[in-house]
Amino acid sequence: MPKPIAVVLLSGGLDSATTVAIAAAEGYEAHAMSFDYGQLHSVELAAAARVARAAGVTRHLVLRIDLGRIGGSALTDPNIQVPKGRGADAMGSDIPVTYVPARNTIFLAYALGWAEVLGASDIFIGVNALDYSGYPDCRPEFIEAFEKMANLATRKGTQEGRPIRIHTPLVHLTKAQIIARGLSLGVDYGLTSTCYDPGPDGQACGLCDACSLRLKGFAENGLRDPVTYVAR
């Protein structure tokens, strides 16, 4: 029997690298999807390509989309500063300026379209509701609502057998648990890129929310993060 196909959203960060490894370990043939959305930290797209290659995905589709023209986020607007030094414990209580309006809704909508063309019923996304930045579109209640909508939106959902399922294998894990899980599956985190505001050669800043969470996760495993940080 051929493996079922899954569309996996792949940013090139630590979470999505773990997610694609989990999809493969669960017996799916992974098709990875990334977005060139005007993110200022576009080094993550090079990371996504490295991760996709290492994970042996069947295809890696990178779509160029125009989120920057909608604006409203520090990740797409050079005039909005990425916050630094908040520390992992201060996060989650408010929605920070790095939030990109409706980003996960847009990414999942594309994944849904591609899944439909591929005849796939399964979509994986590495959202996390525990060690996260407080984005509303990372919460399980959002994912559930998206899944319901997806099954009404599509030919697949309305006419054919198996319903569409949005898999969120990381949603209830801490960053430390995500890293431990990925390492047990052979993920090379040295290939990934997490920082919101990397240096010219892709070095992580070590101070933004994403870096803070990542460093805490490695520290809690008693490990050193394999990526390069800006020297201070």
Place this chain on the structure above:
Amino acid sequence: MPKPIAVVLLSGGLDSATTVAIAAAEGYEAHAMSFDYGQLHSVELAAAARVARAAGVTRHLVLRIDLGRIGGSALTDPNIQVPKGRGADAMGSDIPVTYVPARNTIFLAYALGWAEVLGASDIFIGVNALDYSGYPDCRPEFIEAFEKMANLATRKGTQEGRPIRIHTPLVHLTKAQIIARGLSLGVDYGLTSTCYDPGPDGQACGLCDACSLRLKGFAENGLRDPVTYVAR
């Protein structure tokens, strides 16, 4: 008091031209959003610009997105033929090849992002569940599910006052009723473009599903469609 802002999805066709007129008549300040999504019938973008100008929208944002690379539709893939001569009565019983996987989900996701940046709670889309081609993402149950999801996806939905509302003023109207409504609001349907497979100068084919429905709607009002059709 300033008018509330609404994001209106504008394809440049008959339905969306009517929808933007309705949004204005209901007291909204309309911001129109269109997509250059690799549609083979891209003359509709010129129509969208004409309609936006005539409707006096505050801004008309055209986003270039990569739906063509996902494929799977006669509207984006030149190798899939647009069906002709099915007649308006044969439609609605199956999902035709002109269906673009997850298109309305993707369009609404972008509208949601823009609404969030604009501080708007209202999104208008001219879907129609009566005289339509049988697309799953035109049905009221899809729109309701999207609205629920939208209110969980966003800063607006989760933190601030008025919930997000997806307005579908045409959903229960026949094509003839839509045209009558639009004419009463002063819509110039000569500016619009509906055809899935227009000629080189933008003339409508008169035979695709979209043309069939449109012609029937004008005929039922005892009117002649003001756009130009390919001579036969």
